[in-house]
Every structure is written in C-alpha cells, then in structure tokens.
Amino acid sequence: MNTRDLVLISLFAAIVVVLGLIPPITLGFIPVPITAQSMGVMLAGCILGAKRGALALLLFLLLVAIGLPVLSGGRGGLAVFAGPSGGFILGWVVATFVTGLIAQRFVREGQAELGQFVGFFLASVVGGIVVLYAIGMPWVSAVTGTPFLTVATGSLAFLPGDLLKAAIATLAARAVFAGYPLLPVRA
Amino acid sequence: MLTSLHIEGNSWLHRLPVRAKLFALVALSILLFLSGSLLIQLTAFVISGGLYLSVGLTFREALKRVGFVFFTIFFLAAVNLFLLPLNEVAVLTLRLMALVLFAAAVTATTTIGAFMDEITVLLTPFERLGWVRAADVSLALGLVLRFVPDIFARYQAIQEAHRARGLPVRPLTIIGPLIILTLKDADTIAAAIDARGFRRQ
Numbered sequence: 001m002n003t004r005d006l007v008l009i010s011l012f013a014a015i016v017v018v019l020g021l022i023p024p025i026t027l028g029f030i031p032v033p034i035t036a037q038s039m040g041v042m043l044a045g046c047i048l049g050a051k052r053g054a055l056a057l058l059l060f061l062l063l064v065a066i067g068l069p070v071l072s073g074g075r076g077g078l079a080v081f082a083g084p085s086g087g088f089i090l091g092w093v094v095a096t097f098v099t100g101l102i103a104q105r106f107v108r109e110g111q112a113e114l115g116q117f118v119g120f121f122l123a124s125v126v127g128g129i130v131v132l133y134a135i136g137m138p139w140v141s142a143v144t145g146t147p148f149l150t151v152a153t154g155s156l157a158f159l160p161g162d163l164l165k166a167a168i169a170t171l172a173a174r175a176v177f178a179g180y181p182l183l184p185v186r187a
Numbered sequence: 188m189l190t191s192l193h194i195e196g197n198s199w200l201h202r203l204p205v206r207a208k209l210f211a212l213v214a215l216s217i218l219l220f221l222s223g224s225l226l227i228q229l230t231a232f233v234i235s236g237g238l239y240l241s242v243g244l245t246f247r248e249a250l251k252r253v254g255f256v257f258f259t260i261f262f263l264a265a266v267n268l269f270l271l272p273l274n275e276v277a278v279l280t281l282r283l284m285a286l287v288l289f290a291a292a293v294t295a296t297t298t299i300g301a302f303m304d305e306i307t308v309l310l311t312p313f314e315r316l317g318w319v320r321a322a323d324v325s326l327a328l329g330l331v332l333r334f335v336p337d338i339f340a341r342y343q344a345i346q347e348a349h350r351a352r353g354l355p356v357r358p359l360t361i362i363g364p365l366i367i368l369t370l371k372d373a374d375t376i377a378a379a380i381d382a383r384g385f386r387r388q
Binding site: 001002003004006007008009010011012013014015017018019021022025036039043047059060062063065066067068069070073075076077078079080081082083084085140143144145146147150154168171172175176179180182 | 189191192193212216252253255259263264266267270271275276279283286287290291294295297299302303306323324327328334338339358359362363365371372373374376380381386
C-alpha cells in the first residue's frame with residue numbers, strides 16, 4: 001500500500017468520527033433519528049472504493065474497540081460489540097466493501113451524470129442497506145433470541161431513514177466524484 | 188473531543204495484562220452462550236457488574252457508558268416477553284447485560300497504549316505473510332487522532348459559511364465540501380510522511 005492510500009484511509013476514518021459529532025436529525029415522518037455517521041459506510045465505499053473504503057471503516061472500528069468514544073452519541077469501547085447491535089457495527093466493513101465493489105463496477109468518469117447517480121444509489125442501497133441488514137438482523141436474533149421475523153419487521157422502521165441516507169450519500173459521492181475523483185478505475 | 192474511556196486506577200483488573208482480559212471476555216461469551224442455566228447467567232451478571240462498578244467510575248458515569256446498549260437490550264427483552272417463556276427471556280437478558288458490563292470493565296481498565304501493543308502482537312502473523320505492517324496501523328491511528336480536530340474545525344467553518352449566506356445547514360450541502368477539502372490534503376500529508384522517511388521506503 002502506498003503512503004497516499006494510507007493517508008486517504010486515515011483521513012476518511014477521521015471524517016467518519018466527525019460525522020458522529022454532527023447532531024442527529026429528526027424528521028416527522030420517520031420514526032428514528034438519522035445519524036450522519038451511519039452514512040459513512042455508503043460514502044466510504046462510493047468515494048474510496050472497495051478496498052480502501054473497507055479499511056477506513058476497519059480503522060474506525062479499531063478506534064471504537066480500543067476505547068475511544070467515537071460512535072455517534074459518544075459511545076465506544078468493547079461494550080458496543082457485545083450489545084445486540086454489534087452485528088450492525090461489525091457489518092460496516094463488509095457493507096463498505098460491497099458498496100465499493102458496486103460503485104467501481106458501475107460508475108465511470110465521462111459517463112452521463114444520470115448513470116453515475118444510478119450507480120452510486122445502487123451501490124449505497126445494496127451495500128449500505130441490504131448487506132448491512134443481512135448481517136445485522138440475524139445477529140440481533142441470535143444474540144437476543146428474538147425471532148428473526150420480528151427483528152426483520154422491527155427493522156423496517158429504519159428503512160425510510162436509510163433510503164434517505166442512501167440518497168444523500170449518492171448526491172455527496174457524486175459531488176466528490178466530480179470535484180476530486182478517487183474511485184479506482186475499473187480494469 | 189477524543190478522550191479515551193480508560194479510567195486511571197489500580198484495581199485488580201487494571202493490573203491484569205490486556206491479553207488475559209480479552210481472553211477472559213471471549214471465554215465468558217462462549218461460556219454464557221453455551222449455557223442455558225439461569226443461575227450461571229445471574230452469577231456472571233453479578234460478578235461482571237461488581238467488577239465494572241469497582242474500577243473507579245462514579246455510578247452515574249458507569250450507567251451513562253452502558254446506558255444506550257442497555258436501552259436496546261431492555262427494548263428487545265420487552266418484545267421477547269410477548270414471544271418467549273419468562274425463564275428464557277431472563278437468561279437472554281442477563282447474559283447480554285453480563286457481557287456488556289464485562290466488556291465495559293475491560294475498556295475502562297485498559298489504556299490505548301496497552302491495546303496498541305496487543306494489536307501489534309496480534310498482527311505479527313499477518314506481518315510475516317506480508318499483508319499488513321503493524322507500524323502502518325499505528326501510523327494510521329495516529330493520523331486519525333491528529334486530524335479529527337482539524338476536520339471538525341473545517342465542519343464548523345462550512346457551517347458558518349452556510350449561516351453567513353443565510354442557507355439552512357443541511358448534511359447534504361456540508362458533507363460534499365467537507366470530504367473534498369479533507370481528502371485534497373492527502374497528497375501533501377503523504378509527501379510529508381515520505382519526506383521524513385516514517386515508513387522506511
């Protein structure tokens with residue numbers, strides 16, 4: 001890995017920390033508050049690509065594990081991994097990797113703008129929502145004993161917020177792609 | 188902004204090597220997940236709770252640290268009450284609370300330095316395979332700690348710029364500039380690191 005990649009990974013992990021300091025937004029029509037930090041998965045994948053994005057989130061989780069309160073709301077430490085939502089947090093790394101893979105596959109420079117939007121949105125939804133839920137929901141069910149279907153139904157409350165996050169991440173990723181492209185080009 | 192959750196102290200748990208604590212945490216989770224006995228879970232809960240409260244945190248601070256995770260646990264326990272037998276709900280809830288308390292105790296009694304030393308040891312096999320360099324991981328962690336205050340200051344500057352122009356402060360219009368401005372520094376920082384020969388390349 002060259003030094004530039006190392007620095008990009010570190011800076012992105014730091015951005016995810018700062019996103020956790022932004023106060024969460026509450027919207028009337030969505031039951032759960034939206035934290036900017038959980039957008040980190042979609043943004044890292046869409047902006048840095050699969051490998052560097054996943055490493056940025058892994059570095060972020062390392063900060064959490066060694067006892068820095070960097071998760072939104074000032075949470076941190078090993079306790080968050082031991083809790084019911086540990087799967088959602090550990091799943092960030094895989095989710096970012098998948099987001100990055102899809103973004104790298106579908107988004108190119110010189111492509112029509114609409115195509116880039118569609119590519120980033122698809123990557124954010126599949127990686128940041130489908131893959132993340134596929135890891136997080138069975139984890140909750142296994143750890144708390146709550147039947148999987150109940151967990152899945154309950155998770156639907158988070159879906160509108162996550163779709164909105166995917167939309168915001170898409171617009172932001174596309175702005176960064178236009179201003180300062182970093183996404184690895186497809187071989 | 189980035190103060191560690193470690194608490195100064197000289198309790199029994201403070202003096203234990205970090206490897207032993209992590210091993211104990213893994214062993215405890217395996218034991219508690221294999222056992223369905225209410226008595227074992229209750230014992231583990233009492234011991235973990237006792238350990239956690241004995242590390243030198245005030246009760247308020249101790250509660251604040253695990254409060255959010257406990258909220259999730261209680262919420263799911265309340266849902267479980269309608270779906271599972273009472274005995275099972277008690278076992279599941281006590282198990283999770285015991286593990287969370289023990290994990291919080293490990294976090295509170297271990298310094299970042301001790302964790303880093305342990306990570307360096309754990310990375311040795313991967314280093315032999317040529318996958319990762321432990322020194323790079325330390326450098327990356329150092330860079331994050333170094334740049335979080337800068338990035339936060341930048342976030343506030345962009346927020347001010349929004350206000351100055353009478354624009355609503357929305358994540359959508361902040362995140363793009365924040366990321367571009369931050370990542371644009373990558374080349375300069377990388378050049379500075381290489382010029383000093385930190386990575387011996």
